[in-house]
Amino acid sequence: MTADYTASLRDRVVLVTGGTRGLGREMALALVAAGARVAITGAHASDAMHETMAQAQATAGIGRMFAIVADVTRFEHCARAVAEIRDHFGALHVLVNNAGIGMGVISDTFTTEPARFWQTDPQAWRAIIDTNINGAFNMARAAAPLMVAQGFGKIVNISTSDQTMVRRGYSPYGPSKAALEAASRIWAQDLEGTGVDVNVYLPGGAADTDFLPSGPNRKGADGSLLPASIMRRGILWLCSDASNGRTGERYIARLWNESLPAELAAEGARAPHTDKPAIM
Numbered sequence: 667m668t669a670d671y672t673a674s675l676r677d678r679v680v681l682v683t684g685g686t687r688g689l690g691r692e693m694a695l696a697l698v699a700a701g702a703r704v705a706i707t708g709a710h711a712s713d714a715m716h717e718t719m720a721q722a723q724a725t726a727g728i729g730r731m732f733a734i735v736a737d738v739t740r741f742e743h744c745a746r747a748v749a750e751i752r753d754h755f756g757a758l759h760v761l762v763n764n765a766g767i768g769m770g771v772i773s774d775t776f777t778t779e780p781a782r783f784w785q786t787d788p789q790a791w792r793a794i795i796d797t798n799i800n801g802a803f804n805m806a807r808a809a810a811p812l813m814v815a816q817g818f819g820k821i822v823n824i825s826t827s828d829q830t831m832v833r834r835g836y837s838p839y840g841p842s843k844a845a846l847e848a849a850s851r852i853w854a855q856d857l858e859g860t861g862v863d864v865n866v867y868l869p870g871g872a873a874d875t876d877f878l879p880s881g882p883n884r885k886g887a888d889g890s891l892l893p894a895s896i897m898r899r900g901i902l903w904l905c906s907d908a909s910n911g912r913t914g915e916r917y918i919a920r921l922w923n924e925s926l927p928a929e930l931a932a933e934g935a936r937a938p939h940t941d942k943p944a945i946m
Contacts (some may be wrong), residue, residue, distance in 0.1 A: 671906040671907065672701065674904050675905060675908045676701040677703055677758070678702045680697050680702050680703070680759065680760040680762050680905055681704075681705045681809070682694040682704060682707075682763075683707045683805055684708065684738075684765030684766060684831070685764065686703070686707075686714040688894050689894050689897045690706065690765070691714075692895050693901045693923065694731070695725065696902060698722045699725050704732070704904065705731070705732045705747070705750075706719075706731065706734070707735070707738070708735060708738040709736070710929045718731070718935065719733055720758050728790075733749065734747045737922070738797060738804055739796040739800060741807065741808065743804075744801075744808040744809075747808070748808040748812065752812065756818070758906055759813075759819060759820065760820040761809045761813075761821045762822045763822065763824060763846075765797060767839075769794075769835075769836060769838055770871070771803045772786055781835055794839055794842055795841075795842050796824065797842060798846060799845045799846050802849070803849065803927045806821055810853075813860070814860045816861075817860070817861040818861045819860065819862040820864075820865075820909070821862065821864045821865075822865055822866075822905070823849075823850045823867070824866075825843045825873065825916070826840070827844055830913060831843055831945065832945060842872075842946060846866075850866050854914035855914065863911065864913055864914065865904060865911065865913060865914070866917070866934060867900060867901065867904060867919065868916070868918055869892050869917065869920060870892065870920025871892045871893055871920055872892065872922060872943070873894050873896065874892065874893055896919045897919050899922035899931075900917050900922045903931070903932055907927055908929070908932075921934055922934070925934075
């Protein structure tokens with residue numbers, strides 16, 4: 667299956683925001699292993715950033731990963747990051763908008779004692795909205811002109827399940843991802859005819875990341891957890907030439923059947939398209 671499309675990933679330049687841990691780290695390392703040159707961002711320099719860099723070097727050698735400290739909530743940081751990537755690697759072909767903040771900043775008991783919206787600290791609310799939707803816009807706004815100018819690019823926005831968007835106690839995390847998906851549909855239309863594709867990718871259930879509390883309450887709504895590595899399943903296809911022209915779509919990692927040829931696996935993981943999306 668990999669021979670079908672991963673050749674186009676060789677030396678492709680991919681930016682994974684929030685690529686120092688969790689889902690972002692898994693996707694970044696999968697891309698490096700497939701031959702891509704990968705830039706990762708983190709809001710702060712951290713041990714996790716150094717560990718991810720070390721893993722990339724062990725997998726693919728020196729110089730295949732580039733780490734940047736950048737806060738996606740600040741447009742000037744995003745513009746600087748894109749400029750640094752272009753200077754370092756010579757191009758930017760793919761943006762994976764993965765950086766995010768979960769409900770843990772609202773309450774560390776959100777899985778068992780959901781906070782009502784009127785109990786939410788306004789600063790925590792703003793932090794989630796600023797990172798999850800404004801941060802994705804900031805980075806896409808910085809990267810899109812470069813992609814349009816070169817006539818090629820891909821933006822992959824990392825989202826969450828439909829149920830999470832409207833689950834009791836998941837405000838504002840759920841609404842932030844609903845906004846990101848609506849924006850993704852609009853961006854795909856805005857970029858029509860430019861050679862730049864925009865798609866949404868999500869685990870398909872609660873994933874085992876730092877978004878969840880430690881201890882016995884570290885579980886999804888159905889009591890289970892998906893491994894963070896599940897995001898490796900479809901990200902290579904989404905970043906490769908095999909997905910060229912596929913835009914405005916939504917793909918679910920949990921439904922990605924790796925035993926199938928890539929095109930069939932992608933079709934099986936694609937959420938049904940609706941011309942009239944509705945939350946209520």
